[in-house]
Amino acid sequence: MSKPVLVIGGGISGIQATIDLAKHGVEVYLVERNPSIGGKMAQLDKTFPTLDCASCILTPKMAEVLRYNNIKLLTYSEVQEVKGNVGDFTVKILRKPRYVDWDKCTGCGTCTERCPVKVPDEYNVKLGQRKAIYIEYPQAVPRKALIDYSHCLRLNPPPDLKEKAKGKPLCGACEKVCPTKAIDYNQQPEIIELNVAAIILATGLELYDASNIPEYGYGKYQNVYTNLEFERIVSSTGPTNGNIIRRSDGKPPKRIAWIQCVGSRDVRFNHYCSAFCCMAATKQAILAKELLPEVDTTIYYMDMRAFGKGFYEFYKRAMTEFGVKYVRGKVVKITERQDNKNLLLFYEDTIHSYMKKDEFDMVVLSVAVRPNRITAAPVKTDKGGFIQIMDPYMDTVTSTTEGIFVIGGAAEARDIPDSVTMASSAAIKASTIAKKCVVEQTIITSGERA
Amino acid sequence: MNNRPKVAFYWCASCGGCEEAVVDLAEKIIDVVSLVDIVFWPVAMDYKLSDVEALPDNSITVSFINGGIRLSEHEKVVRLLRQKSKLVVAYGACACWGGIPGLANQYSREEILERVYLTTPTTANPEKIMPPQDGYAKLGDVKIEVPTFLPELKPLDEVIDVDYYIPGCPPTPEVTWNAINVLLSGKLPDKGTVIGASNRSLCDECPLNKTKPENVLIKEFKRVVNYSPRADTCLLAQGLPCLGPVTRGGCGALCVKANMPCTGCFGPLENIHDYGGKALSFLASILDYENEEEIKREISKLPDVSGLIYKYTLPKSLLKNLLRSVRK
């Protein structure tokens, strides 16, 4: 057996790399800090430019991860330390307590029905609610329940309740109803130490905090949304069951505006272009049109970056077939109308060089993405926080440390096809190293004996 | 009398083509006649029904019956023939599956009679005389028994037990001859078998099959009324809805050789449950469009889908029972 490879991050890049590695015959550890793999793509409703349903194409891949004997899936786990060199990395992984014995849990969901505590739901970008014991989302892989320690009445009771209970354990509803007796309130964190040949960093992206951009009023104006929030709203599995409604009054909007380059291509925040938002906004406008045929959709952009395969055609289709409007212009500020919570956009039309104003009842910010912070691996990052690639013109995925590869959003803001291409690129390199490790080790051992 | 096999011919709801087909055996008919005794053949010979009634049960070796069952008289005669025959052969498309008259099963008896006796453009029937439906007609003062028009047309095997089937509209002389040889060979095949024809679809014997491109995909359904096919290329590949792929072979691709697409008179192969369903499936599959509007547009140009795919087999379709309820 060759030495294993570690993949950090279970988004689409990490999943693809893991599956490729498993098929190369290499043992793989896939570590994901959330309870389920799937990453950002699992939160998307559809994908551009084909309008493929994201779950249709992603969930089979997620399920595939479980099918290989040589894939070890460690979700709800975080890499704490990475030491060593190519062919010989020692990694410490913290396996956070789930308080549910996942060998026993069948994912039936009875516990979540009974749990009395409601918590904002991360999967739905806090637009919906989940319970303190929960399954991350219906298609989660693994489909297992876990208890969120900080909100569980039993594990972490609020002081006042604790006082009233006088030392008696509180709640315990999940334990009572679990048909397989899987609840284990005493589960402890575990540290797993691995020796791996190579590491693939697929730690992905997060949204830039839009509330840092004062002029757009995100967090202040109710009907201003981030692109990821909008994605959950249009999704049939989302908190509104796919009904586009306003936060302020629960009514469907009549006019929606998308503002591009929010926090990207902006010297104040991030210099780079986030690469996928032009097409994502185009897709979202089309989805809005499909759900609300009467809705008026306008996209405010700087340059329409429709550069990928089928993108420009998609952009044209949005215009001609769906009637999505595009305004080349920079939105300078948004204000909210007190009476109806509509939003007034002040923008410079950069084609005609006029200042203009328009009113919308919903605004979606195409917020910049930035790399998730990952500090455990000894790699250099650029000023945007993206992990640097040693020589993009040689092998395109090797970080500044040999044997550590970086793929997907951790390396650069990228769309899905580019991310999965990177994932496969890294997989062949990592498995080449892993396979050689065996050979080298055998030689070293025999050398020592001789 | 001798010990030659006794043979009967009878026609029900058919055009008479099947009768012609027997005659079309040409000089071979002499061989047939010398090998068998014909005991009943209303079209060609003067036998009366009473002659048949007088025969002992199972005394006729084989009865060839063509046409579907549409009149009470058909029913009566075929039941009698069944009783008197060792073997009954459904001869021709109409007896096998209803044939073209079977397309009338889309309409009720009343609609059909009204159409035929009153509303066709060539009908002059000012007195609105309709066939009696009580089984009797008056000829002057005499009340005579007449056949009644049944509610629907049935293939032969829905009325009596059928041993073998000879397909075709009509069966070609060659198929008929093959079938007769099978019957006379003494080695009878399993009951229910189609005899005389091929066990593969028509493409197997079609001279144009080798001219078919590797990918048979078409952009439009053409019609013979306004398109003259080239004689050197598979008709289906040219866009004519040729049903050769779904139709039993055995005719030698006669229609195709005359530049006409196969319309399916040899019916389906054995493991096909519904001829029309299967014809529909392959025809639609090769319509080379990806987009719903374009597909709809091309399909809307087909004037008569049921007539195209169920030309000979509607009364045998899986929907036959449903047709009874929907045509009311």
Next chain:
Amino acid sequence: MIQEPRVGVFICHCGHNIAAKVDVKQVADYAKTLPNVIVSHHYVFMCSTVGQELIREEIKKHNLNRVVVAACSPSMHEPTFRTAIESAGLNKYLLEMANIREHCSWAHSDKEAATEKAKDLVRMAVAKASLLEPLEEEEFPVSPTVLVLGGGVAGMRAAIDLAEWGFNVYLVEKNPTLGGRAALTGWLTNNRRGADVVNNLINKIVDNKNIHVFTNAELVEFSGFPGNFKAKIKVNPRFVNEKCILCGECEIECPIEVSNEYQYGLSRRKAIFFPFKAAYPPIYVIDQRVCIKCGECVKACQYGAINLAEQSLTLDLNVGAIVIATGYDPYHPPKGEYAYGLHNNIITLFQLERLLDEDGPTQGKLIIGGAVPKRIAFILCVGSRNTTPSSKNYCSRMCCTSTLINAIKIKEKYPDIDVYVLYQDINTYGNDETLYEQAGEKLVKFIKFEKPPTVDISPEGIVIDVYETTIQEEISIPVDALVLSVGMVPRRDQNELIATTRASCGEDGFIREVHLKLNPVEAPTHGIFLAGAVTGPKNIIESIRAGSAAASKVATLLSEGKVRTEPFTANVNEERCSGCRICVGLCPYKAISLREINDRMVAYVERALCMGCGTCSAACPSGAMQQYGFKDIQIMAQVVAATGGGIK
């Protein structure tokens, strides 16, 4: 021969997930009454070790040969139960699942109705199970050899990765040298040059014993199936052998001179020539198309390296997979488009890259029409984004970045030159955005157009007329030189490639991948992989990356040393098949062809290519084509069972 079915039915409570809404005992009792059912059990967790053991025991005890498990969705536990029955000695495909959880107990509130439905679902499963047959996934040994078609950056990178992994690689390039278009690309980001990138890759290839390079060679025949393709390669004569030391004497004597395609026509070369500095193999080559075989070069060569009688040879290879990395062509504007071809100072971006490259015809000096221009303009989207009647519908992805790299380079070398960039949108996506910033800082002038500009040739020179939207006026820009930033188009010879390899192209004309999002480097036909710009415009980094990705996908196919077919493939009854070919054109994987059996042409399914969709079976007009596991009679049995009983 199929055995008389003996079906065991196992009904899972899934705790109370099923049992709360379905009366499992009643369903189990009902199952016993169904035809072919020998035993029927219900148990709290059928997927548990105990449950699986129960199934195994019952199979042995009652000699069961079919198993129905009524539990959760097959997507959840079908593999589990297949393994279970396999360990009891049954073929694992003799299992049928009835989904009484997701499709029943979880979806319905009325217990009585849910129980009735569960009975129906079990009846349907039993009906199908009774007709199930054992299925085998066929295994074929694979050839650990890969054919990489195209010696550009994508193909070279794929070859290197594959060879390093341990595969034997044949790298076949149509031209006399490796390197492809990247070798001619000039300046890239990070101050790198295309030639250097190519050089680095070539060095890796030269060092690797697993890579066999054939230049001047092409694929002429291709057949077989994944793991075992047969490829015929024709190696055209080079007329010069390894004795060549690149002295160049031959070139001097050669009387034939033609336009040099390795400088995009900016200079001329001889019939015997050496393509470029980093070319590999480092040997001269004779261009067969123009050589008159005068023999001057033979006389000039002191090393006896030239043999004008050399013949082409063919190689028959057995390869496990093929990577197509044949690249693209630059868009060639028709004469008159933006006045192209009407003035010597109107060049394409590809030509400009040669001019700015130190290995170029001017050694990196920007000399156009004999002089350094004072004003130079770029027009973007030439040949792309529907700007002109002959242009393509798509964005060519790399031209904005390339234009800005070169615009910046001009400004660095010649700060006094006025540089204009006429554009629709600047597509410097991702980190390339910094180039846009830099270009702005270096005072490159950007002019946005809504309507494509017009170019006029006057006695004074080149004049660009464009409607400037911000001032809303038509403006005229006289320039000394004009660069048309042309895009990428499918290769002219792509149709031959498609005909040979069974690849197919999409609406944009580029080779189509199996799935745009998640399988960007795999062709629909299994075993054919795609790298680089052959699937659509890509820059050099992206092409290299796709090369590695394609290598990875090859390894996923060949690493085990064998390929396994789908169990649910289509299968032809050759006796019944009439060779009507309906199925052939419908197969999305081109797995069906005709072959001769007993003097008849009948359909043939290449099992290794079939992915098991069943569309051929649905269309087969004679019922000869049947999908294993989803045969007509099996599905029909389910249909009859589904409609067989009334609801309440």
Next chain:
Amino acid sequence: MSTNNYEPRIVVFACNWCSYAAIDLAGTSRKLYPPNVRVIRVMCSGRVDPQFVLEAFKNGADGVIVAGCRPPSDCHYINGNIKALRRFTLFKRLLEELGIEKERFRLEWISAAEADKWVRVVNEMLEELRRLGPLKAEAVSV
């Protein structure tokens, strides 16, 4: 037949990758719908032979749904759904000619995420079928 206790029966052919997954998702998300549907799993909607649908009607199905991945490109097998689209577009024409109510047959694109759409389709169809009454093969004595 009294229409009061008429419970329409719907036979569904669902492709493994999208529609079957959506029906699973409806269950997992406990989206309730009436139990009148019987789902037959096929790998691809392109496998569904019109003969199957006819067989379902023949045997007493009041309605039939063929469900597949959304065109153009959700299909796991590249374009099997397009083959289904071609066949069942023609099939609908046939039903229309034969006088069978068009509401009794549906070709639906239901992606793996569209549990709601599944529930809606079932409810809509049931409502229509209740209005139409049973599609019953009537025996006719000759």
